[in-house]
Amino acid sequence: MIDQRKKHNFKLYNIIIFIVFVAFITALDLKFLGDDYVRRVLSLAAIYTIVSVSMNLVNGFTGLFSLGQAGFMAVGAYTVAIFTVPLEKRAAIFYVVDQNPVLAQIHLPFVVALILGGLLSALIAILIGIPVLRLRSDYLAIATLGFSEIIRIILTNAKSITNGALGIKGIPEMPTMWVFFGVMILSVTLIVLLINSSYGRAFKAIREDEIAAEAMGINLFKHKVMSFAIGAFFAGIGGGLLASLLGTVDPKQFYFTMTYNFLLIIVLGGMGSISGTVIASFIVTIGLEVLRFFDEPLTLLGFNIPLFRAGFRMVIFSALLMILVLFFRNGLLGQKELSWDMITSWFNKKTLRRKEKGGAL
Amino acid sequence: MTFEIFMQQLANGISIGSLYALIAIGYTMVYGILRLINFAHGDIFMMASYFMVFSMVNFGLPWYVSMVIVIIATILLGVLVEKTAYKPLRNAPRMSIMISAIGVSFLLENLATYLFTGVPKGFPDIAILTQAISFGNISFSVATLVTPIITLILLYVVQFITNKTKIGMAMRASSIDFETARLMGININRVISTTFVIGSGLAAVGAILWGSKYPSVMPLMGVMPGLKCFIAAVLGGIGNTTGAVLGGFILGMAEIMLVTFLPSLTGYRDAIAFIILIVVLLVKPTGLLGEKVTDKV
Amino acid sequence: MGILKLDNIKMQFGGVVALNNLNIDVEKGKIEALIGPNGAGKTTAFNVITGVYTPTSGDVYYNDKKITGLTPDKITKMGIARTFQNIRLFKNLTVLDNILIANHLHVKSNFLSHTLRMPWSRQEEKNMREKSEMLLDRLGLLSLKNEIASSLPYGEQRKLEIARALATDAKLLLLDEPAAGMNPSETMQLSNFIHDIRDEFQLTIFMIEHHMDLVMEISDKIYVLDFGELIAQGTADEVKNDPRVIEAYLGVEEDA
Numbered sequence: 071m072i073d074q075r076k077k078h079n080f081k082l083y084n085i086i087i088f089i090v091f092v093a094f095i096t097a098l099d100l101k102f103l104g105d106d107y108v109r110r111v112l113s114l115a116a117i118y119t120i121v122s123v124s125m126n127l128v129n130g131f132t133g134l135f136s137l138g139q140a141g142f143m144a145v146g147a148y149t150v151a152i153f154t155v156p157l158e159k160r161a162a163i164f165y166v167v168d169q170n171p172v173l174a175q176i177h178l179p180f181v182v183a184l185i186l187g188g189l190l191s192a193l194i195a196i197l198i199g200i201p202v203l204r205l206r207s208d209y210l211a212i213a214t215l216g217f218s219e220i221i222r223i224i225l226t227n228a229k230s231i232t233n234g235a236l237g238i239k240g241i242p243e244m245p246t247m248w249v250f251f252g253v254m255i256l257s258v259t260l261i262v263l264l265i266n267s268s269y270g271r272a273f274k275a276i277r278e279d280e281i282a283a284e285a286m287g288i289n290l291f292k293h294k295v296m297s298f299a300i301g302a303f304f305a306g307i308g309g310g311l312l313a314s315l316l317g318t319v320d321p322k323q324f325y326f327t328m329t330y331n332f333l334l335i336i337v338l339g340g341m342g343s344i345s346g347t348v349i350a351s352f353i354v355t356i357g358l359e360v361l362r363f364f365d366e367p368l369t370l371l372g373f374n375i376p377l378f379r380a381g382f383r384m385v386i387f388s389a390l391l392m393i394l395v396l397f398f399r400n401g402l403l404g405q406k407e408l409s410w411d412m413i414t415s416w417f418n419k420k421t422l423r424r425k426e427k428g429g430a431l
Numbered sequence: 432m433t434f435e436i437f438m439q440q441l442a443n444g445i446s447i448g449s450l451y452a453l454i455a456i457g458y459t460m461v462y463g464i465l466r467l468i469n470f471a472h473g474d475i476f477m478m479a480s481y482f483m484v485f486s487m488v489n490f491g492l493p494w495y496v497s498m499v500i501v502i503i504a505t506i507l508l509g510v511l512v513e514k515t516a517y518k519p520l521r522n523a524p525r526m527s528i529m530i531s532a533i534g535v536s537f538l539l540e541n542l543a544t545y546l547f548t549g550v551p552k553g554f555p556d557i558a559i560l561t562q563a564i565s566f567g568n569i570s571f572s573v574a575t576l577v578t579p580i581i582t583l584i585l586l587y588v589v590q591f592i593t594n595k596t597k598i599g600m601a602m603r604a605s606s607i608d609f610e611t612a613r614l615m616g617i618n619i620n621r622v623i624s625t626t627f628v629i630g631s632g633l634a635a636v637g638a639i640l641w642g643s644k645y646p647s648v649m650p651l652m653g654v655m656p657g658l659k660c661f662i663a664a665v666l667g668g669i670g671n672t673t674g675a676v677l678g679g680f681i682l683g684m685a686e687i688m689l690v691t692f693l694p695s696l697t698g699y700r701d702a703i704a705f706i707i708l709i710v711v712l713l714v715k716p717t718g719l720l721g722e723k724v725t726d727k728v
Numbered sequence: 729m730g731i732l733k734l735d736n737i738k739m740q741f742g743g744v745v746a747l748n749n750l751n752i753d754v755e756k757g758k759i760e761a762l763i764g765p766n767g768a769g770k771t772t773a774f775n776v777i778t779g780v781y782t783p784t785s786g787d788v789y790y791n792d793k794k795i796t797g798l799t800p801d802k803i804t805k806m807g808i809a810r811t812f813q814n815i816r817l818f819k820n821l822t823v824l825d826n827i828l829i830a831n832h833l834h835v836k837s838n839f840l841s842h843t844l845r846m847p848w849s850r851q852e853e854k855n856m857r858e859k860s861e862m863l864l865d866r867l868g869l870l871s872l873k874n875e876i877a878s879s880l881p882y883g884e885q886r887k888l889e890i891a892r893a894l895a896t897d898a899k900l901l902l903l904d905e906p907a908a909g910m911n912p913s914e915t916m917q918l919s920n921f922i923h924d925i926r927d928e929f930q931l932t933i934f935m936i937e938h939h940m941d942l943v944m945e946i947s948d949k950i951y952v953l954d955f956g957e958l959i960a961q962g963t964a965d966e967v968k969n970d971p972r973v974i975e976a977y978l979g980v981e982e983d984a
Contacts (some may be wrong), residue, residue: 136530195829209712211529212661216705219655227698266833267842268828270852275818275829282816285778287651287804287833287896294837326654330537335683337530381545388538395530396519405820722742 074117080410099247109247110315115355116250116310120257122335122351123344124304129259130405131270132297133277134207137329138198138214140192141221143304143309146323146404148225149187150310151238151319153178157241166236167229180242181187184253184310191306192299197297218326225321237320250311255302263346264300273297277342331358334391338401346403361386440519440691446575446685447467449582453637454660455667456589457630463606463670464626466525467504470532471512473657475631479505480648481547487555494557509631510624516618534659543650554642561643574643577586581640585633586676590611590682593672600627608671608697623685659704666711668721677719682707730789731756731862731900731932732777732808737786739772746977747956750786754949758855759926759933760916761943761971763967764953767918772811772823773953779803779808805833809898811889812937813905816864819878823869823888826877827860828894832894860895866928867891881916886919894929901925907942919946944968952976 087358097103098112121139128136147213160169168174178186194217202213217275244250264270272293275283286288313319335354339346361383368378394401408410454476461469482504486497515537518526541637592600605612613619642648642658664681667674682704690697708721711718732754739747747769754760762770775781777788779800787796795803809830818826835842836857841849861900864870867887873879876886886906895899906922907915919942926933937943943950944964952967953958960967967973 085705129526133526135526135601139534198709201709205712206715207664208468208525209864210530211470212658212665214704215707216658216662216708219658220689220702220705223699263845264839264843267839267840267845268832268856269842269850271821271825272828274821274825278818278820279816280632281780281800282812282818284800285804285810285812285816286892287801288829289801300839311788315927327537327540330533333533335531341526367644368744379545380548381541385538385542385545388534391534392516392531392538393965395527395534396516399523423634 073129080331083410084120090123095247095251101211111356111359112352113247113250113315115352116247116254117308118331118335118355119254119329120311120352121305121308122332122339122347123258123261124301124308124346125332126336126339127265127273128297128342129300129303130343131265131277132273132282132294132296132368133148134203134294135211136214136298136301137211137326137333138195138217138302140324140326140328140334141214141218141303142195143312144218144221144225144319145194145208146187146309146311147192147313147319147324148182148238148309149190149306150183150313152231153183153186154180154242154314155238155240156242160379162241163236163310164230164233169233170230173231180244180314183220183308187310188303188306191309192303194291194303195299196295199298203289203294203298204358211412215326215329222321222324222326235321237318237323239318241319242319244314249423250315251428253307253311257307258344258348261300261304265344269293269296274342279284298318308384329392330388334394336389336401337391340401340403340405342405343401343403343407345408346401346406349402349408358383358387368417433665434681437691438569438570440687443574444684444687445680446578446683447505447687448680449579449646449676450637450641450679451618451656451660451663452582452676452679453585453640453681455663455679456586456672459667459672459675460589460602460626460659460666462610464602464609464623465528467517467532468661469527469630470536470657471516471539472630472634473653473655473660474536474543475509475512475647475653476634476638476641476656477543477653478508478539478648479622479635479641481543481552483636483639483642484552484555484648487557488553494555494559494625497555498542498639502632504538505635505638509634513623513627514679515533518623535672540650541653547560547572547650549650551647554646556646557639557643560640563600575642577694578640578644581636584675585636585649586672588630589633589672592629598622602626622673626705655701658676659701662704662708664718666707666718668718671718671720674719674720686710730754731791732934733789733792734777735774735787735789737773737776737788738784739769739776739781740784742868746954747776747783750953750956750958752932752951752958754932757926757930758944758948759922759935759952760935761947761951762936762953763938763940768953768976769956770953771904772956774810774904774936777803778808778900779860781856788854799850801833804896804898807892807899808902809896809900810902811893811904813908815885816899817877817878817885817889817892821877822858822874823864823877823880824857824873826865826888826892827895828856830892831856831860832962833896861894867894867925882909886910886918890921890925899930900932900934903933903937905936905938907939909935909951910939912941915942918942922946944983 098109121143125139128134130226152173153176155163160174196215202210226235232431240299261333272288275286276290276293333355336347338354339350364378364382364386365380366378450566454472458469458470461467477499482501483497486492487501492597512535516531517528517603520531558684561572563570563572564576593602601612601617602625604617605622606617660679663678664675667678685703685707686700690700730753734752735745737750740953750773751797762773764770772781772979776783779798787794789795790806792807795806818829835852837846837849837852861870861873864873869888869891877885880888890903892907907918910918915963922933923946925931947964949961950964950967951958952973959972959976960970
């Protein structure tokens with residue numbers, strides 16, 4: 071009876087939090103709150119959430135070490151860029167080398183281009199996965215890093231399709247932040263549903279023990295490729311959204327080190343925790359913005375603090391990744407999901423400890 | 432294409448190949464024992480290049496003194512990476528160790544960018560290596576000619592260590608069965624340290640020869656050679672040092688031949704290694720000289 | 729009629745011959761055992777049967793169908809399930825999840841309809857859960873269904889591993905040292921348990937075991953392996969009195 075009432079309360083809390091969240095984003099969106107910079111950073115965090123959660127599906131839930139997120143995002147971003155820029159603007163953008171005559175005729179609605187980008191990413195993931203995931207899946211890290219580099223080489227060289235190093239400008243911007251947050255909610259929901267299905271359990275079995283999973287009749291290769299391709303699909307979607315957020319794409323944006331942002335996020339949130347990943351996505355994205363002052367020369371009381379100059383932020387970033395993996399391997403939530411039970415028991419423990427302390431005094 | 436150009440490119444291919452080989456040995460030995468892709472290896476190679484710049488340009492030391500200092504400093508860095516980033520995670524899930532490896536690699540790259548800036552530095556000129564020798568119309572730098580020789584000598588030394596010395600025997604035992612070797616009383620930490628000493632030392636030699644050919648030092652210069660050399664090690668058969676050298680040679684030749692015969696595809700030079708990786712995994716996942724690895728059940 | 733047949737199996741690792749000329753014929757519905765000193769090649773034989781290793785030569789037949797060279801998952805789908813010498817549960821997952829995972833091989837609808845919770849997938853999931861809970865109930869593990877597998881006591885973990893193998897709907901169960909680490913009374917319970925599940929699920933059981941009491945009591949037939957070769961086979965009494973078996977276990981000059 072008490073349990074039921076508790077459950078009822080928790081449900082209520084969830085609804086309240088959801089309403090607050092919706093109200094907050096809507097207030098931002100209608101410009102009652104914040105400025106363009108805040109809107110941009112939060113939209114970026116929403117995109118990072120999609121990519122990180124999908125990376126956690128592959129790395130945290132299936133136990134594969136994929137580092138191809140930047141590459142898959144590039145595929146999604148360029149698909150959106152190539153197909154959604156208005157036809158009349160194309161000639162001005164492709165002014166060095168003409169756009170491929172077939173592509174120059176095709177304009178797709180944003181949603182279609184976005185999904186197409188995701189599907190293309192997934193297709194490429196399958197093509198990489200077939201040779202690599204068959205036997206030695208530990209080579210996946212090298213293959214995916216290599217893919218991220220090759221895709222950049224192709225983007226730079228295939229000028230009639232991608233406009234080379236100049237990139238593509240004039241990608242239509244979205245009228246509302248809800249595009250990013252809507253797709254985020256949808257993507258995270260789909261991935262959670264997948265993880266809690268029979269297929270998700272099979273992924274976890276592979277992560278826990280490949281040999282036992284195979285002995286239970288799970289086709290390792292098929293499920294690994296499936297997880298990897300689904301992860302790539304959502305990374306492609308994230309890339310497509312990024313293209314429309316920034317309004318411009320060029321090969322340099324998708325340097326493979328971008329993937330390390332997502333790696334830090336899933337390690338911080340907990341490999342195998344979706345709620346942890348969502349929280350960490352916002353912490354890291356906002357944190358990286360806040361930490362920008364580390365890259366500026368800092369003068370305190372007339373002294374020039376010598377530590378603060380270009381590149382310091384990334385040193386802290388990578389040191390943080392090392393500290394996490396060496397000392398706090400479970401990140402925020404490990405393999406658990408955030409729940410009201412967890413929060414209340416955490417508070418109870420704290421008050422209990424305080425009481426004990428008080429008693430001792 | 433003239434005969435001269437072909438010969439010149441052939442020599443180039445062999446010398447690039449032997450540079451890849453030197454770095455690949457480090458990858459293959461570490462993977463053989465720890466089943467770990469040491470992502471930081473390429474960045475240790477990069478740091479060695481910077482050490483050489485500082486030693487010769489900033490401290491004005493002669494090249495032969497600098498070489499010794501650089502090799503020692505690089506070895507210390509390699510062992511430091513092992514002790515701080517890999518050793519504490521010996522019993523952790525594999526995923527954690529791989530992330531740690533990526534983390535160290537990224538940390539070294541960012542530290543280099545922060546400390547030395549992203550602006551390329553010129554590699555000091557070692558006259559004895561960069562001077563040209565001519566055979567008729569064909570001229571090579573000394574570095575191009577001596578690199579393969581040095582690589583083969585060092586391969587011989589490494590093989591001598593692994594086959595004829597006590598620590599070498601311990602290394603081979605650990606690569607076959609890490610846990611059993613540990614149970615048999617082999618000091619596994621010493622074995623691993625030795626592996627990193629050898630790998631980092633070879634990377635330092637590679638960096639010095641590399642700099643004499645491509646005299647530009649940058650924080651991210653180790654990334655591509657690093658990825659490629661791991662693939663060279665896979666091509667040769669991971670865990671096998673002769674295979675690593677063979678893989679390095681093949682990869683170097685393949686790249687130079689692409690540039691020579693299909694100059695329009697020069698931009699795709701860096702892609703060859705990954706195509707080779709895919710082909711190897713499809714056709715012969717154990718590599719050219721590798722043995723089948725079976726997991727224990 | 730033999731349900732499982734090993735025909736002249738040879739398994740070689742580099743220069744080491746782990747199994748040589750191994751011929752085994754397990755009869756349907758029986759409990760048969762594979763015994764032998766440490767390092768005799770017993771687990772290797774299991775790995776050959778379940779497809780973890782492909783034999784150097786010779787063939788494995790299940791219900792007269794050749795299964796040599798098939799991957800372990802395909803062999804499990806055909807009806808052979810196993811347990812492992814050093815318990816390989818999905819440690820961080822719950823007891824129920826462990827069982828549900830073993831049901832995954834029967835899943836018919838694809839990942840999209842499962843993700844989107846289509847009605848037929850919901851039905852599939854519901855059936856799977858009911859079946860799993862029934863199995864857990866039958867084996868007395870239902871009250872533990874939400875516990876994390878690694879938190880279970882050792883004996884229960886062994887039981888769960890057998891339950892997991894049963895959940896695949898296997899008809900041939902390969903048990904690799906099910907009584908390892910158990911005390912005599914637990915071993916007795918296990919003996920009854922094996923008998924019961926054999927009858928209830930109409931299984932054939934082929935097991936590796938070191939506890940001779942258990943082996944002698946429940947096995948219809950025993951195979952004795954030494955240095956990769958079969959040195960004896962027959963009923964408990966036949967095997968017990970075979971001089972080669974005694975020699976293999978007690979050793980003549982060298983320690984076995």
